Amino acid sequence: MNSLTLLRNGVKVFPTSVLHDDPREAGCDVRELFVLWGPHIRQTDTLRATGMADFGTDYHVKLPECNYVGPARWLTHCMIDATTVDGVQTKPSGTPGICLGRYAHFENFSFGGDCWNREEDGGLLGWSGADDYDAEVTFVNCDIDASQGMDWGACYSWENASRKLTIQGGTLRFCRFGVAMAASGAAAQQTVILDGVRLLGDANGSTSYGESSGGDVNSGGVLTAVLNRSGSTTMRDCTVEAIGLTKPYNSKWGCPRIAALCTNQYYSGAGATSFTVERCKVNITPGISQAVYDIDVRGSGKLSVVYNDEQIQAAESAGAKLVAEARGGSGPDGNFKVWKP
Numbered sequence: 167m168n169s170l171t172l173l174r175n176g177v178k179v180f181p182t183s184v185l186h187d188d189p190r191e192a193g194c195d196v197r198e199l200f201v202l203w204g205p206h207i208r209q210t211d212t213l214r215a216t217g218m219a220d221f222g223t224d225y226h227v228k229l230p231e232c233n234y235v236g237p238a239r240w241l242t243h244c245m246i247d248a249t250t251v252d253g254v255q256t257k258p259s260g261t262p263g264i265c266l267g268r269y270a271h272f273e274n275f276s277f278g279g280d281c282w283n284r285e286e287d288g289g290l291l292g293w294s295g296a297d298d299y300d301a302e303v304t305f306v307n308c309d310i311d312a313s314q315g316m317d318w319g320a321c322y323s324w325e326n327a328s329r330k331l332t333i334q335g336g337t338l339r340f341c342r343f344g345v346a347m348a349a350s351g352a353a354a355q356q357t358v359i360l361d362g363v364r365l366l367g368d369a370n371g372s373t374s375y376g377e378s379s380g381g382d383v384n385s386g387g388v389l390t391a392v393l394n395r396s397g398s399t400t401m402r403d404c405t406v407e408a409i410g411l412t413k414p415y416n417s418k419w420g421c422p423r424i425a426a427l428c429t430n431q432y433y434s435g436a437g438a439t440s441f442t443v444e445r446c447k448v449n450i451t452p453g454i455s456q457a458v459y460d461i462d463v464r465g466s467g468k469l470s471v472v473y474n475d476e477q478i479q480a481a482e483s484a485g486a487k488l489v490a491e492a493r494g495g496s497g498p499d500g501n502f503k504v505w506k507p
Contacts, residue, residue: 168192168217172203175210185219189241193221196240200230207232209269215240221263221279226294231267236274240264242290243279261294262322266303273306280315280373289322289346298325304332313339314371319346319393323356328397330357337364341372342379342421344391356397360404365391367426368409369453375415381422383457384464385431388423395430396437402444410453424455425462425505439463443502460502 168185171178183199185192196219207213207230215238221227223243242263263281281290290312293301310333312320320340323329331345338344344365347356369389379387391406392399406426414420423429426448430439441463452458 168219169215170196170199171214172207173212173214174208179206179211185217189218189220190222192217192219193241195219197221197227200228204230209233215275226261226263226265228265229267229270231269233271234273234275236272236276238274239276239278241277241279242281261296262289262292262319264291265294265297266292266301268299268301270303271306272304272308274308275305276309276311278309278311281312289319289343290316291320292322292346293325293327293329296325298327300328302330304334305336306334308333308336309339310337311339313341313366313368315373316341316371319343321345323347326354328354328356330359332359332361333363334361335363337366338391339366340391341367342369342387342389343367343393346393347397348393348395354396356394358392358394358397358399360392360399360401362403365404365406367391367407369411369421370409372415375419375421379415379419379421381418381420381456383422386423387419387421388425388429388462389421389455390423390425390427390429390462392428393430394428394439394441396439398440398442399428400442400444401427401446402442404446406446406448407451408448409451410455410458412453414454420454422455423457423459423462424450424452425459426450427461427502429462429464431462431464448502457505458503459505462505464505 170183170185172180180203185195209231211232212235213232214235218239221242227242263279264277277290279290291310310320320338321331329347331347344367345358347358367389389408389410392401408424408426410424411421427443427446428441443461448460450458
């Protein structure tokens with residue numbers, strides 16, 4: 167039997183809530199419980215969940231700001247059009263299926279679904295374009311699966327607010343971006359920390375192509391584990407597998423770049439950004455991609471460079487800060503291939 171239990175400092179606040187055995191009915195139960203419990207939930211509370219809940223296609227889900235402990239699997243399939251379920255109000259741009267608040271900490275959770283929007287960017291988890299608050303979210307030993315029927319990112323943010331996203335262990339599956347921390351103008355400082363994560367990207371699973379997937383290898387779309395347009399990214403002990411398109415989305419759009427580890431520029435300008443990459447390994451299957459690099463940092467903001475390997479010195483011209491302390495790239499002798507301007 168699926169159930170949810172809310173604890174505060176180890177003490178049960180609400181009785182265990184029994185959910186329907188049917189996953190979609192269980193998803194409706196969870197959504198209603200969030201509305202009921204919302205005013206009572208605090209950041210220090212722990213929400214324990216078991217079983218599977220499918221939030222369906224009608225609405226995106228806004229999660230309370232607290233701690234979450236599984237094992238549980240939550241699915242969502244929303245944002246299949248540019249309007250809300252009533253067919254009138256246009257949804258906020260860049261809205262993911264599962265919307266996060268200012269704080270969340272997940273352990274042993276699995277997320278999945280097929281979230282996309284034919285007119286705007288979307289994703290599985292993250293913040294909508296209407297959310298302008300700072301936030302801090304952590305995933306520990308979670309499986310985040312946005313490998314089919316998605317468009318932009320598994321973890322997605324689009325707003326000039328400072329956010330910190332930490333993923334420790336587990337698996338991140340994606341179509342175009344594993345983590346996309348971006349905003350118009352890239353004014354805010356975003357922090358991304360990936361520690362011991364397996365990242366699997368396949369652009370062929372994307373439902374939509376997006377404006378940034380044009381054919382320019384310098385400014386067009388990119389398949390990458392991390393896109394951070396302003397702030398800092400740290401990747402340690404991660405493995406990345408990136409598979410490019412086998413054919414263009416159409417005659418014009420086709421993600422011409424693969425950057426298996428990170429990038430900070432696509433289509434429009436980026437801000438000051440630093441990347442630290444340690445003990446990471448990558449494997450790239452280019453497909454029709456015209457530009458193939460482990461690390462792509464062709465940013466336009468104020469950037470600095472630090473390197474300790476000859477292969478990384480190429481990043482100096484690109485204007486990025488990189489610390490690469492291991493082999494495992496796709497270049498000669500396992501070195502990282504870094505974009506050269």
